Amino acid sequence: MWFESWDQIIRVLIIGLVSYAALVALLRATGKRTLSQLNAFDFIVTVALGSTLATILLSTDVSFAQGLTALVLLASLQLVVAVMSARWPRIRSLVTAKPVALVLGGQLQTDELRRNRLTEAEVRQAIRTTGSGDLANIGAVILETNGTLSVIPTDQIGSGSALDEVTNWPGAGRP
Structure with missing residues (x-):
């Protein structure tokens, strides 16, 4: 249980170094998006990459070549989906x-809080972290x-052009 053989330790060290x-x-080859602030799809790929790396390191049933193929496949699929989603809104x-x-x-x-499973307390906390204490000023x-909350004070809203793609923004979709 605590130690089986030096061969297994050496295998983990060598495979770990090469896999890392x-x-x-x-x-680096697939770009910054793979590790940027994550939307749900990026998060899933990141978790899958970590799980695959752990399998390569610890499972003697999976060869390095198989593990590397899985890593390349996951990163390639993420890159393809990222490129396609950048080009085609659908x-x-x-x-x-x-x-x-x-x-x-x-x-x-x-209604939006409920639909997105957030509480008023979570939104109020986000507002307070910006230094505002009055909801009327927001x-x-x-x-x-990516799941973050962006707080925009009333005096910073301007024309609202940065909010055009926001689902329930009053000016959404305007030309």
Whole structure:
């Protein structure tokens, strides 16, 4: 249980070193998005990459070549989906959630909170972290595609052009 053989330890060290180097090279080749702030799709790929790396390291049933093939496959699929979603909005809508306003003009959007399984307390906390103590001074709180909350004070909303793709923004979809 505590120790079986030096061969297994040496295998983990060698395969770990080579796998780690291969994963770093692969992530550099596929671009910054693979490790950027994650939407649900990117998160799934990242978890799958970690799980695959752990399997390569610890399972003697999986050869290094098989593991490396799995890593390349996952990273390649993520890259293909990222490129396709950047070019075609229909694909993007399949793999990425749309941002949604949880506060509009200082008013909590309770239907959106419920739909997105958030509480008023979580939104109020996000507002407080920006240094604001008054909901009336908040023009919008947006639940972004990566799960973060963007808080925009009323005096910073401007024309709202950065909010055009937000699902329930009053000016969404305008030309």
